[in-house]
Amino acid sequence: MMVPVRCFTCGNVVGEYWEEFKARAETHDGDEDPADVLDDLGVDRHCCRRMMVSHQDLVDVVSPYQ
Numbered sequence: 001m002m003v004p005v006r007c008f009t010c011g012n013v014v015g016e017y018w019e020e021f022k023a024r025a026e027t028h029d030g031d032e033d034p035a036d037v038l039d040d041l042g043v044d045r046h047c048c049r050r051m052m053v054s055h056q057d058l059v060d061v062v063s064p065y066q
């Protein structure tokens with residue numbers, strides 16, 4: 001599925017940060033810590049940070065069945 005646009009807990013918009021977060025934190029090159037990326041993006045609440053670190057992009061897996 002796609003990343004939720006808003007944080008489930010506080011309603012802050014977090015969807016706009018997903019693409020950059022994914023590009024910088026999930027490359028597994030060891031160049032940037034996901035925590036540092038979230039700090040840099042200004043996502044400082046724990047409830048919003050968990051939206052990003054716990055998300056798994058399944059849109060390409062599920063889309064053939066819709």
Ligand SMILES: [Zn+2]
Pocket residue numbers: 007008009010011012045046047048049
């Ligand atoms: Zn939040």
